Amino acid sequence: MSFYTSLNGLRNAQTELSVIANNLANAETTGFKKSRVNFADIVAGSASANPKLVKGIGSTVQAVDQNFSLGPIQQTGSSLDMAINGEGFFAKVNPVTGKTFYTRNGNFGMDGSGYITDSSGSRLQVLPVDATGTVTSTTPIDAQAPIVNGAGSDFVAVQIKQDGAVIASYADGSTATIGKVALANFVSPGGLLQTGGQDWQATGISGVANYNQPGAGRFGTILSGSLEQSNVDIAEEMVGLITAQRYFQANAKAIDTATQLSQTIVNLRT
Template sequence: MSFYISLSGLKAAQADLSTIANNVSNVNSTAFKKSNAVFGDIFAAAPMQTTTQVAGQGVRVQGISQQFTQGTIETTDKTLDLAITGEGFFTVKRVGDNQVSFTRNGAFSVDENRNVVDTTGAHLQVIPVNPATGIPTVTVNNSLTSASLVDLQVPTNWPAGGTTNQLTSVGVGQNGMITGVYADGSTVYLGATAIAAFNSQEGLRQGGDAHWTSTSASGTPMFGTGNSGLYGAVRSGALERSNVDITEELVSLISAQRNFQANSKAIEAANTLSTTIVNMRT
């Protein structure tokens, strides 16, 4: 039995090492969220058995939980580099299958069609607004769905399709409102960044590239604008770094390595005892 107990310990230590290694390898990944391995003991006894005389049967991995703590905000010189100081997520839609996902990676740029896209090519979603007043053209409340959102497009000229007034600058407010200033001095409201919040962030499903999708465990996304409630404020010209503390991870790595070695020693000791018993008759 001790072989299997120590074997479960080896598997648990290996899972811990893999989790820590993934954290360390993504220390420079924009908006990466570190993970922790969660363990639980295995115990079983018959209904009439005295539990004080029963040893445990090992350990199991209960899950790998992500830590959605705020990463360090790094200042950049690009207007469309956006960071959220809070618990919200940017909403993006993948081209082709229209899959909606959520990200903290605000490294946005403009493609050849003047659509604002993230590092994976997905289109940034915004709440449609009146170009002259900036007032949303849809009701912004808890019933707002992703179907009401639109792709953010930054026209080179205004009115769109014209050739007279060319774009001179783009601005993003703390509430996520994107504005364009054109050659005649007019300011055009292009849309309000759709920030998504969830009842349970830990229930989100990872998709890689700092993207997540909603599940039944996370609850349906609640859309809103920045700088209000739990959506957080939007900072232009900044990016959120990984929340991995490299010093903490290296200490955890040493601890996981020691756990692996200790379980290996337990298997070695059990093997020595078994060998001694088998060789008693010889």
């Protein structure tokens, strides 16, 4: 039994080492959120067993949790770089598949049609506004700046305000608010599914997305010209790496000791 108990420990140590390695590998990844492993013990005993004689049979990985704490903010100066100072996720839609993704990576640009997109072409979602800049619906739409305004003037630039207002400027000096950045929040963010590229998708565990404008309720404000960096603390991860290594070595030693005891018993019988 001790072999299998220690084997469980080895497997769990390997899982923890893998998670820590992934955290360290993404220490410089914009908008990355670190993970941690939670373990649970395994106890073998029936209702009629003497509780003073019940022994554990190892441990198991209970969950790999994501930590959504705010990472350091780095100023970039780019008008379409955004960071969320508080809770919420940027929403973006893949124009080919129609799937919605959520991210804390606010590194956006603009394509030839005036859509605000990420590096993979997914379109940033905004809340529609009226002529006064007031949000008219909480159903998000694609963020698109008309290449030519109603007066026939060409598009010049776009800027994003702290309240999420996306304002397009034109050659004739006029401006137009094309929407306010849509921020999404979830009942259980830890239930979001990681899909790579600093993107998440909603699941039955996370619940559906609740959209609103920046600064409303629990939603954070927008920091334009900035990006949120990874929330990985390298010093903390290195300490965890040493602990996981010792955990692995201790379980390996337990297997070695059990092997020696088994060999001794075999030698006694022979």
